[in-house]
Amino acid sequence: MDIRTFIRKDLRDMVNYQVQPVRGIKMDANESPFPMSRELRGEIAKWIQEEETLRFYPDTDCVELRRTIAETSGLSADQVLCGVGSDQIIDFLMKTFLEEGDTILVPEPSFSMYALSAKINHGKAVAFDLNAEDFSYPIDTILQLCRERKPKILFLCTPNNPTGSPLERCELERILEGVSCIVALDEAYGEFSGQNDLDLIETYPNLVSLRTFSKAFGLAGLRVGYALGSREMIQALDTVKAPYNLSTIAQITAAKVLRRPEYKEHIAWILRERDRMYEQLRQLEGKQGFYCYPSSANYFFMRSNVENLGALLLERGLLVRAYTGSLKSYIRASITTQEGNDLFLASLWEILEGIES
Numbered sequence: 380m381d382i383r384t385f386i387r388k389d390l391r392d393m394v395n396y397q398v399q400p401v402r403g404i405k406m407d408a409n410e411s412p413f414p415m416s417r418e419l420r421g422e423i424a425k426w427i428q429e430e431e432t433l434r435f436y437p438d439t440d441c442v443e444l445r446r447t448i449a450e451t452s453g454l455s456a457d458q459v460l461c462g463v464g465s466d467q468i469i470d471f472l473m474k475t476f477l478e479e480g481d482t483i484l485v486p487e488p489s490f491s492m493y494a495l496s497a498k499i500n501h502g503k504a505v506a507f508d509l510n511a512e513d514f515s516y517p518i519d520t521i522l523q524l525c526r527e528r529k530p531k532i533l534f535l536c537t538p539n540n541p542t543g544s545p546l547e548r549c550e551l552e553r554i555l556e557g558v559s560c561i562v563a564l565d566e567a568y569g570e571f572s573g574q575n576d577l578d579l580i581e582t583y584p585n586l587v588s589l590r591t592f593s594k595a596f597g598l599a600g601l602r603v604g605y606a607l608g609s610r611e612m613i614q615a616l617d618t619v620k621a622p623y624n625l626s627t628i629a630q631i632t633a634a635k636v637l638r639r640p641e642y643k644e645h646i647a648w649i650l651r652e653r654d655r656m657y658e659q660l661r662q663l664e665g666k667q668g669f670y671c672y673p674s675s676a677n678y679f680f681m682r683s684n685v686e687n688l689g690a691l692l693l694e695r696g697l698l699v700r701a702y703t704g705s706l707k708s709y710i711r712a713s714i715t716t717q718e719g720n721d722l723f724l725a726s727l728w729e730i731l732e733g734i735e736s
Contacts, residue, residue: 389498390498390499393495393498395495396491396492396495401698402693402698403693403696403697403698404696404697404698404715404716404719404722404723405698405713405715406678406697406698406699406700406712406713406714406715406719406723407698407699407700407711407712407713408599408700408713409540409568409594409676409677409678409711409713410593410594410597410599410713411594411595411596411597411599411645411649411677412649412714412715412716412719413597413641413645413648414597415597415598415636416639416641419635419636419639419641422635423628423631423632423635426631427628432627433627433628436622436623437623437625437626437627437630438627438630439622439623439624441461441625441630442456443630443631443634444461444603444625444630444633444634445459445460445461445605447633447634447637447638448461448605448607448637451637452577452607453577453578454577454580454607455610457610457613457614458580458607458608458609458610458613459605459606459607459613460605460606460608460613460616460617460620461603461604461605461624461625461630462604462605462606462620462624462625463602463603463604463624463625464591464593464602464603464604465565465567465589465590465591465593465604465605466492466496466604467604467624468589468604468605468606468616469492469493469496469563469565469589470496470499470500471606471616471619471620472532472561472563472587472616473496473497473499473500473502473532474500474619475615475616475618475619476531476532476561476615477497477500477501477502477531477532478501478531479501479502480501480502480503481501481502481503481530481531482502482503482504482505482528482529482530482531483497483502483503483504483505483530483531483532483533483534484504484505484506484507484521484524484525484528484530484532484533484534485504485505485506485507485534486506486507486508486509486516486534486535486536486539487506487507487508487509488509488514488539488541488542488702488706489509489534489536489539489540489541489542490536490540490565493534494506502531505524505528505530507520507521507524508520509539509542509544513544513672513673514539514542514544514672514680515544516535516544516546516550518550518553518554521533521554521558522553522554522557522558525557525558525559525560529560530560531560531561532560532561532562532563533554533558533560533561533562533563534563534565535551535554535562535563535564535565536565536567537551537564537565537566537569537572537574537675538568538569538571538572538674538675538676540565540567540568540676541678541680541700541702541709541711542672542680543568543672543673543674543675543676543678543679543680544672544673544675545572545574545675546564547574548574548576551564551576551579552579555579555582555583555585555586558585559585560585561585561587562583562585562586562587563587563589564576564586564587564588564589565589566588566589566590567589567590567591567593567594568594568595568675568676568677569588569590570594570595570646571594571595571646571649571650571653571675571676571677572675572676573675574675576588577607580607580608580609581609584608584609584611584612585612586608586609586612587606587607587608587612587616588606588607588608589604589605589606590604590605590606590607591603591604591605592604592633592636594677595642595645595646595649595677596633596636596637596642597636597642597645598629598632598633598636601626601628601629601632601633602629603625603629603630603632603633649677649714652714652717652720653674653677653714656679656714656720656724657671657673657674657679659724660679660681660724660727663727663728663731666731666732667683667684667685667731667734668682668683668684668708669681669682669683669684669727669731670682670683677713677714678711678712678713678714679711679712679714680709680710680711681709681710681711681712682708682709683708683710683731684708685730685731685734686707686708688701688710688730689701689710691726691730692710692723692726692727692730695722695726695729696722697712697719697722697723697726699711699712699723700712
């Protein structure tokens with residue numbers, strides 16, 4: 380019996396999101412370079428030793444975590460919905476709003492899960508290209524496509540993954556004023572940009588912010604994401620949420636991390652390191668066509684004429700995100716420990732100068 384004959388016809392040739400095997404110093408997934416503090420690990424270990432409720436299902440409504448997120452976001456708890464990473468929140472959006480054949484608009488290049496999730500949920504993604512020179516958002520094009528294609532959901536990623544380019548507040552407001560669809564603002568890296576547009580939720584109930592504990596908070600292994608939006612938006616998304624979707628340990632740990640000051644210190648260090656690295660990366664511009672784009676996130680998007688640059692860096696123990704197809708000349712590298720960052724910079728110098736000589 381061929382199981383493939385039972386698969387939905389539109390999914391038989393689909394390739395799901397691909398993850399690289401872990402090798403060397405990880406600079407491929409934009410994770411935090413900071414492990415959880417010893418003190419916090421001790422708190423969680425003590426809680427597990429004394430806690431007797433893990434035999435029960437977790438709090439299906441994530442009450443304490445939502446309350447903590449709300450306090451730090453300036454919103455109310457009923458404006459927060461928690462999920463297994465922001466990926467699950469993306470899926471909630473598709474399940475809630477898409478009917479068969481409905482369209483979403485997505486930036487290109489950007490996070491591939493928007494289009495994949497739409498397809499899985501019987502929708503289709505229409506991509507618009509970011510401006511070629513700096514990967515900024517083409518606002519006029521977006522507004523025109525929204526008028527022509529009438530999408531159910533418009534996805535905007537800021538800072539954009541993988542380019543690190545931001546969507547400015549004035550641009551977001553212009554889009555919100557000009558569209559009549561759901562606007563999903565993916566702010567997975569928002570903590571690194573210093574921009575806060577959450578007050579717009581009160582004016583635009585169709586706006587929803589997607590966030591995560593995987594990047595700035597260093598909890599990628601626990602898969603905690605959340606949505607911030609109007610009460611009507613969150614109530615709508617809650618209708619498709621499965622019960623008990625987020626584990627007790629994930630809820631408790633995320634709430635504890637959010638209450639502690641370390642994460643702000645970690646963000647400040649990453650921003651300083653980002654500035655230091657960018658100044659050095661700029662000195663490489665022009666060598667083998669190398670160019671590093673300015674970043675508002677915790678990673679750099681770089682272009683060069685060295686087609687196997689990712690493989691050459693891996694030979695030196697550095698795992699970066701190397702792209703194929705129309706992005707084959709590009710790599711993306713996360714800011715990691717200072718030791719890893721220094722090795723990355725030295726390796727780039729060695730590779731680019733070695734080829735030139």
